[in-house]
Protein backbone atom coordinates (compact mmCIF):
# COMPACT_ATOMS: atom_id res chain seq x y z
CA UNK A 1 0.00 0.00 0.00
CA UNK A 2 1.36 3.39 -0.95
CA UNK A 3 0.79 6.35 1.35
CA UNK A 4 0.90 9.71 -0.35
CA UNK A 5 2.63 12.40 1.69
CA UNK A 6 3.62 14.72 -1.13
CA UNK A 7 0.69 17.13 -1.38
CA UNK A 8 3.00 20.14 -1.73
CA UNK A 9 4.25 18.66 -5.01
CA UNK A 10 0.78 17.99 -6.34
CA UNK A 11 -2.65 16.94 -5.13
CA UNK A 12 -5.24 14.41 -6.28
CA UNK A 13 -8.44 15.77 -7.82
CA UNK A 14 -11.39 16.43 -5.53
CA UNK A 15 -14.28 14.12 -6.58
CA UNK A 16 -16.34 17.19 -7.52
CA UNK A 17 -13.49 18.46 -9.71
CA UNK A 18 -13.20 15.12 -11.44
CA UNK A 19 -16.94 15.13 -12.13
CA UNK A 20 -16.83 18.64 -13.54
CA UNK A 21 -13.80 17.81 -15.70
CA UNK A 22 -15.55 14.79 -17.23
CA UNK A 23 -18.66 16.84 -17.86
CA UNK A 24 -16.77 19.75 -19.36
CA UNK A 25 -14.53 17.60 -21.57
CA UNK A 26 -17.71 16.03 -22.91
CA UNK A 27 -19.86 19.13 -23.28
CA UNK A 28 -17.71 22.27 -23.34
CA UNK A 29 -15.77 21.55 -26.51
CA UNK A 30 -16.60 24.75 -28.36
CA UNK A 31 -14.00 27.47 -28.60
CA UNK A 32 -14.93 29.95 -25.85
CA UNK A 33 -13.98 32.79 -28.21
CA UNK A 34 -16.59 31.65 -30.75
CA UNK A 35 -19.55 33.91 -31.32
CA UNK A 36 -22.11 31.09 -31.45
CA UNK A 37 -24.29 29.94 -28.58
CA UNK A 38 -22.10 27.05 -27.43
CA UNK A 39 -18.94 29.17 -27.45
CA UNK A 40 -20.67 31.97 -25.58
CA UNK A 41 -22.03 29.58 -22.99
CA UNK A 42 -18.51 28.26 -22.26
CA UNK A 43 -17.20 31.83 -22.21
CA UNK A 44 -19.75 32.78 -19.58
CA UNK A 45 -18.80 29.85 -17.38
CA UNK A 46 -15.13 30.79 -17.70
CA UNK A 47 -15.97 34.32 -16.65
CA UNK A 48 -17.75 32.95 -13.57
CA UNK A 49 -14.55 31.14 -12.58
CA UNK A 50 -12.57 34.32 -13.17
CA UNK A 51 -14.95 36.13 -10.84
CA UNK A 52 -14.69 33.36 -8.24
CA UNK A 53 -10.89 33.49 -8.22
CA UNK A 54 -10.96 37.29 -8.04
CA UNK A 55 -13.36 37.19 -5.13
CA UNK A 56 -11.20 34.65 -3.29
CA UNK A 57 -8.29 37.14 -3.13
CA UNK A 58 -10.18 40.42 -2.92
CA UNK A 59 -9.53 41.42 -6.54
CA UNK A 60 -11.60 42.45 -9.54
CA UNK A 61 -12.54 39.92 -12.19
CA UNK A 62 -10.80 42.08 -14.82
CA UNK A 63 -7.50 41.60 -12.98
CA UNK A 64 -7.34 37.79 -13.35
CA UNK A 65 -5.61 36.06 -16.23
CA UNK A 66 -5.54 32.32 -16.86
CA UNK A 67 -2.16 30.66 -17.40
CA UNK A 68 -0.89 27.08 -17.44
CA UNK A 69 0.18 27.21 -13.78
CA UNK A 70 2.32 29.08 -11.30
CA UNK A 71 5.49 28.73 -13.40
CA UNK A 72 3.89 30.58 -16.29
CA UNK A 73 2.25 33.11 -13.97
CA UNK A 74 5.66 33.85 -12.46
CA UNK A 75 7.16 34.26 -15.93
CA UNK A 76 4.45 36.62 -17.07
CA UNK A 77 4.49 38.68 -13.89
CA UNK A 78 8.25 39.12 -13.71
CA UNK A 79 9.39 39.15 -17.34
CA UNK A 80 6.18 40.77 -18.51
CA UNK A 81 6.43 43.63 -16.05
CA UNK A 82 10.14 44.36 -15.93
CA UNK A 83 10.73 44.11 -19.68
CA UNK A 84 7.89 46.52 -20.35
CA UNK A 85 9.24 48.95 -17.78
CA UNK A 86 12.99 48.99 -18.41
CA UNK A 87 13.06 52.76 -18.08
CA UNK A 88 12.01 52.51 -14.43
CA UNK A 89 15.22 50.66 -13.51
CA UNK A 90 16.90 47.31 -13.83
CA UNK A 91 17.11 46.11 -10.25
CA UNK A 92 14.99 43.26 -8.87
CA UNK A 93 14.82 41.97 -5.31
CA UNK A 94 13.93 38.37 -4.59
CA UNK A 95 15.06 35.69 -2.14
CA UNK A 96 17.54 32.86 -2.47
CA UNK A 97 14.87 30.31 -1.49
CA UNK A 98 12.28 31.08 -4.15
CA UNK A 99 10.97 28.26 -6.33
CA UNK A 100 13.46 27.24 -8.99
CA UNK A 101 11.40 28.93 -11.72
CA UNK A 102 11.80 32.36 -10.11
CA UNK A 103 15.54 31.84 -9.84
CA UNK A 104 15.67 30.78 -13.51
CA UNK A 105 13.68 33.83 -14.62
CA UNK A 106 16.00 36.14 -12.66
CA UNK A 107 19.05 34.39 -14.06
CA UNK A 108 17.68 34.88 -17.57
CA UNK A 109 17.04 38.58 -16.98
CA UNK A 110 20.51 38.99 -15.51
CA UNK A 111 22.27 37.24 -18.40
CA UNK A 112 20.19 38.42 -21.34
CA UNK A 113 19.08 41.89 -20.29
CA UNK A 114 21.66 43.04 -17.74
CA UNK A 115 19.31 43.20 -14.75
CA UNK A 116 20.85 43.25 -11.30
CA UNK A 117 19.23 40.88 -8.83
CA UNK A 118 19.50 41.07 -5.04
CA UNK A 119 18.91 37.63 -3.53
CA UNK A 120 17.90 38.00 0.12
CA UNK A 121 19.00 35.01 2.18
CA UNK A 122 16.62 33.71 4.86
CA UNK A 123 17.35 33.50 8.56
CA UNK A 124 18.37 30.06 9.81
CA UNK A 125 14.70 29.23 10.44
CA UNK A 126 13.84 29.68 6.74
CA UNK A 127 12.09 33.00 7.22
CA UNK A 128 13.06 36.06 5.22
CA UNK A 129 13.61 39.19 7.26
CA UNK A 130 11.36 41.91 5.84
CA UNK A 131 13.90 44.51 6.99
CA UNK A 132 16.56 42.90 4.79
CA UNK A 133 14.25 43.19 1.80
CA UNK A 134 13.44 46.80 2.63
CA UNK A 135 17.15 47.65 3.08
CA UNK A 136 17.89 46.24 -0.38
CA UNK A 137 15.46 48.65 -2.11
CA UNK A 138 17.26 51.13 -4.39
CA UNK A 139 16.15 54.03 -6.55
CA UNK A 140 16.33 51.74 -9.61
CA UNK A 141 14.41 48.81 -8.03
CA UNK A 142 11.57 47.95 -10.36
CA UNK A 143 10.13 44.81 -8.75
CA UNK A 144 10.22 42.81 -5.53
CA UNK A 145 9.26 39.14 -5.79
CA UNK A 146 8.92 37.08 -2.61
CA UNK A 147 7.05 33.79 -2.22
CA UNK A 148 4.26 33.56 0.36
CA UNK A 149 5.02 30.04 1.62
CA UNK A 150 8.24 28.19 0.88
CA UNK A 151 7.58 24.88 -0.85
CA UNK A 152 10.36 22.91 0.86
CA UNK A 153 10.04 24.22 4.41
CA UNK A 154 6.47 25.49 4.65
CA UNK A 155 7.69 28.76 6.17
CA UNK A 156 5.40 31.78 5.85
CA UNK A 157 7.14 34.93 4.67
CA UNK A 158 6.32 38.44 5.99
CA UNK A 159 4.37 39.45 2.91
CA UNK A 160 2.31 42.17 4.58
CA UNK A 161 5.35 44.09 5.83
CA UNK A 162 7.17 43.82 2.51
CA UNK A 163 4.00 44.79 0.62
CA UNK A 164 3.59 47.89 2.80
CA UNK A 165 7.17 49.00 2.11
CA UNK A 166 6.78 48.43 -1.64
CA UNK A 167 3.54 50.39 -1.62
CA UNK A 168 5.18 53.31 0.20
CA UNK A 169 8.09 53.35 -2.24
CA UNK A 170 5.88 52.80 -5.30
CA UNK A 171 7.58 49.55 -6.32
CA UNK A 172 5.60 46.64 -7.73
CA UNK A 173 5.35 43.56 -5.54
CA UNK A 174 4.94 40.03 -6.91
CA UNK A 175 4.02 37.08 -4.68
CA UNK A 176 4.25 33.43 -5.67
CA UNK A 177 1.31 32.00 -3.73
CA UNK A 178 1.40 28.47 -5.21
CA UNK A 179 1.81 26.96 -1.75
CA UNK A 180 -0.32 29.37 0.26
CA UNK A 181 -3.45 29.90 -1.82
CA UNK A 182 -6.41 28.25 -0.07
CA UNK A 183 -4.28 27.51 2.98
CA UNK A 184 -3.79 31.06 4.18
CA UNK A 185 -6.37 33.79 3.55
CA UNK A 186 -5.08 36.26 0.96
CA UNK A 187 -6.40 39.75 0.34
CA UNK A 188 -4.31 41.50 -2.29
CA UNK A 189 -5.29 44.95 -1.00
CA UNK A 190 -4.54 44.23 2.64
CA UNK A 191 -1.19 42.72 1.69
CA UNK A 192 -0.41 45.35 -0.99
CA UNK A 193 0.27 42.73 -3.62
CA UNK A 194 0.46 43.81 -7.29
CA UNK A 195 0.97 40.39 -8.89
CA UNK A 196 -0.07 37.03 -7.43
CA UNK A 197 0.62 33.60 -8.94
CA UNK A 198 -1.55 30.58 -8.18
CA UNK A 199 -1.86 27.03 -9.48
CA UNK A 200 -4.81 24.62 -9.60
CA UNK A 201 -2.94 21.38 -9.04
CA UNK A 202 -1.84 22.46 -5.55
CA UNK A 203 -5.47 22.85 -4.46
CA UNK A 204 -6.95 19.58 -5.76
CA UNK A 205 -7.62 20.96 -9.22
CA UNK A 206 -6.23 19.78 -12.56
CA UNK A 207 -2.64 20.20 -13.70
CA UNK A 208 -1.91 22.62 -16.52
CA UNK A 209 -4.02 25.54 -15.29
CA UNK A 210 -3.29 28.47 -13.03
CA UNK A 211 -3.89 32.16 -12.77
CA UNK A 212 -2.11 35.45 -12.40
CA UNK A 213 -3.59 38.43 -10.61
CA UNK A 214 -2.41 41.76 -12.00
CA UNK A 215 -3.44 44.89 -10.12
CA UNK A 216 -5.04 47.46 -12.47
CA UNK A 217 -4.34 45.15 -15.36
CA UNK A 218 -5.53 47.53 -18.03
CA UNK A 219 -3.41 50.43 -16.82
CA UNK A 220 -0.25 48.42 -16.12
CA UNK A 221 2.41 48.11 -18.81
CA UNK A 222 3.06 44.41 -19.31
CA UNK A 223 4.79 42.67 -22.18
CA UNK A 224 3.23 39.44 -23.42
CA UNK A 225 5.28 36.31 -22.85
CA UNK A 226 3.12 34.16 -25.14
CA UNK A 227 2.11 36.15 -28.20
CA UNK A 228 -1.16 34.96 -29.69
CA UNK A 229 -4.53 35.88 -31.07
CA UNK A 230 -5.46 38.47 -28.49
CA UNK A 231 -6.84 36.21 -25.75
CA UNK A 232 -6.41 37.26 -22.13
CA UNK A 233 -6.03 40.99 -22.91
CA UNK A 234 -3.39 40.17 -25.49
CA UNK A 235 -1.01 39.05 -22.74
CA UNK A 236 -1.40 35.31 -23.03
CA UNK A 237 -2.38 33.91 -26.38
CA UNK A 238 -3.99 30.53 -26.95
CA UNK A 239 -7.50 29.09 -26.85
CA UNK A 240 -8.65 28.98 -23.25
CA UNK A 241 -8.86 25.37 -21.95
CA UNK A 242 -12.50 25.46 -20.83
CA UNK A 243 -12.56 22.09 -19.00
CA UNK A 244 -9.38 22.86 -17.04
CA UNK A 245 -10.66 26.29 -16.09
CA UNK A 246 -14.02 24.90 -14.95
CA UNK A 247 -12.25 22.17 -12.98
CA UNK A 248 -10.07 24.86 -11.41
CA UNK A 249 -13.22 26.77 -10.50
CA UNK A 250 -14.72 23.76 -8.77
CA UNK A 251 -11.52 23.30 -6.76
CA UNK A 252 -11.52 26.98 -5.77
CA UNK A 253 -15.12 26.68 -4.68
CA UNK A 254 -14.90 23.38 -2.82
CA UNK A 255 -11.40 23.52 -1.32
CA UNK A 256 -12.08 26.02 1.42
CA UNK A 257 -9.42 27.24 3.80
CA UNK A 258 -11.31 25.73 6.72
CA UNK A 259 -11.26 22.24 5.17
CA UNK A 260 -9.71 20.02 7.84
CA UNK A 261 -7.21 22.71 8.88
CA UNK A 262 -7.51 21.79 12.57
CA UNK A 263 -6.97 18.16 11.71
CA UNK A 264 -3.80 18.97 9.75
CA UNK A 265 -2.48 20.96 12.70
CA UNK A 266 -3.05 17.96 14.98
CA UNK A 267 -1.31 15.65 12.52
CA UNK A 268 1.62 18.02 12.23
CA UNK A 269 1.92 18.13 16.03
CA UNK A 270 1.89 14.34 16.20
CA UNK A 271 4.60 14.09 13.54
CA UNK A 272 6.79 16.65 15.28
CA UNK A 273 6.51 14.79 18.59
CA UNK A 274 7.30 11.40 17.04
CA UNK A 275 10.26 12.73 15.08
CA UNK A 276 11.81 14.35 18.13
CA UNK A 277 11.19 11.12 20.11
CA UNK A 278 13.31 9.14 17.64
CA UNK A 279 16.15 11.66 17.71
CA UNK A 280 15.17 13.59 14.58
CA UNK A 281 15.52 17.30 13.92
CA UNK A 282 12.85 19.61 12.54
CA UNK A 283 14.06 21.75 9.65
CA UNK A 284 10.67 23.53 9.60
CA UNK A 285 10.26 26.00 12.49
CA UNK A 286 7.35 25.69 14.95
CA UNK A 287 5.99 29.14 14.25
CA UNK A 288 5.38 30.99 11.00
CA UNK A 289 4.92 27.81 9.01
CA UNK A 290 1.89 26.09 7.53
CA UNK A 291 0.94 22.76 9.14
CA UNK A 292 0.77 21.02 5.75
CA UNK A 293 4.54 20.96 5.20
CA UNK A 294 7.10 19.49 7.56
CA UNK A 295 10.75 19.16 6.60
CA UNK A 296 12.63 16.81 8.91
CA UNK A 297 16.06 15.32 9.36
CA UNK A 298 16.81 11.91 10.79
CA UNK A 299 20.27 10.77 11.82
CA UNK A 300 21.75 7.87 9.81
CA UNK A 301 19.00 8.32 7.25
CA UNK A 302 19.39 8.02 3.49
CA UNK A 303 16.67 10.32 2.24
CA UNK A 304 17.20 9.77 -1.47
CA UNK A 305 17.00 6.00 -1.00
CA UNK A 306 13.86 6.38 1.11
CA UNK A 307 12.19 8.65 -1.44
CA UNK A 308 13.01 6.30 -4.31
CA UNK A 309 12.03 3.03 -2.62
CA UNK A 310 9.62 3.59 0.28
CA UNK A 311 5.85 3.19 0.05
CA UNK A 312 5.60 6.48 1.92
CA UNK A 313 5.68 8.96 -0.92
CA UNK A 314 7.56 12.07 0.18
CA UNK A 315 10.02 14.48 -1.43
CA UNK A 316 13.59 15.32 -0.92
CA UNK A 317 13.93 18.97 -1.74
CA UNK A 318 11.36 20.16 -4.19
CA UNK A 319 9.60 17.78 -6.53
CA UNK A 320 10.98 19.17 -9.75
CA UNK A 321 14.58 18.97 -8.64
CA UNK A 322 14.38 15.75 -6.64
CA UNK A 323 15.73 13.66 -9.50
CA UNK A 324 18.98 15.62 -9.34
CA UNK A 325 21.61 14.50 -6.89
CA UNK A 326 22.46 18.12 -6.18
CA UNK A 327 21.58 19.12 -2.64
CA UNK A 328 18.55 21.28 -2.01
CA UNK A 329 19.57 24.94 -2.27
CA UNK A 330 16.83 25.80 0.22
CA UNK A 331 18.34 23.54 2.88
CA UNK A 332 21.79 24.89 2.03
CA UNK A 333 20.52 28.44 2.50
CA UNK A 334 19.30 27.62 6.02
CA UNK A 335 22.73 26.26 6.90
CA UNK A 336 22.55 22.50 6.29
CA UNK A 337 25.57 20.74 4.84
CA UNK A 338 25.44 18.06 2.15
CA UNK A 339 25.18 15.18 4.65
CA UNK A 340 22.39 16.78 6.72
CA UNK A 341 20.50 17.68 3.55
CA UNK A 342 20.67 14.09 2.41
CA UNK A 343 19.18 13.04 5.74
CA UNK A 344 16.22 15.36 5.23
CA UNK A 345 12.82 14.79 3.68
CA UNK A 346 9.74 16.87 3.16
CA UNK A 347 6.49 15.35 4.36
CA UNK A 348 3.42 17.19 3.13
CA UNK A 349 -0.07 16.49 4.38
CA UNK A 350 -3.36 16.81 2.58
CA UNK A 351 -6.96 15.93 2.28
CA UNK A 352 -6.77 12.16 2.66
CA UNK A 353 -3.92 11.90 5.16
CA UNK A 354 -4.97 9.98 8.27
CA UNK A 355 -3.48 9.57 11.74
CA UNK A 356 -3.32 5.82 11.12
CA UNK A 357 -1.20 6.33 8.02
CA UNK A 358 1.16 8.67 9.82
CA UNK A 359 1.55 6.25 12.72
CA UNK A 360 2.63 3.56 10.27
CA UNK A 361 5.65 5.72 9.42
CA UNK A 362 7.07 4.99 12.87
CA UNK A 363 6.31 1.25 13.00
Ligand SMILES: Cc1ncc(COP(=O)(O)O)c(C=O)c1O
Nearest residue numbers: 069070071099151176178179199
Ligand atom coordinates in the same frame (compact mmCIF):
# COMPACT_ATOMS: atom_id res chain seq x y z
C1 LIG B 1 6.25 27.93 -4.70
C2 LIG B 1 5.99 27.32 -6.02
N1 LIG B 1 6.02 28.09 -7.11
C3 LIG B 1 5.78 27.60 -8.33
C4 LIG B 1 5.50 26.27 -8.52
C5 LIG B 1 5.23 25.77 -9.92
O1 LIG B 1 3.87 25.58 -10.09
P1 LIG B 1 3.26 24.93 -11.42
O2 LIG B 1 3.54 23.47 -11.30
O3 LIG B 1 1.80 25.25 -11.34
O4 LIG B 1 3.92 25.57 -12.58
C6 LIG B 1 5.46 25.42 -7.41
C7 LIG B 1 5.21 23.97 -7.58
O5 LIG B 1 6.03 23.14 -7.25
C8 LIG B 1 5.72 25.95 -6.14
O6 LIG B 1 5.71 25.18 -5.05
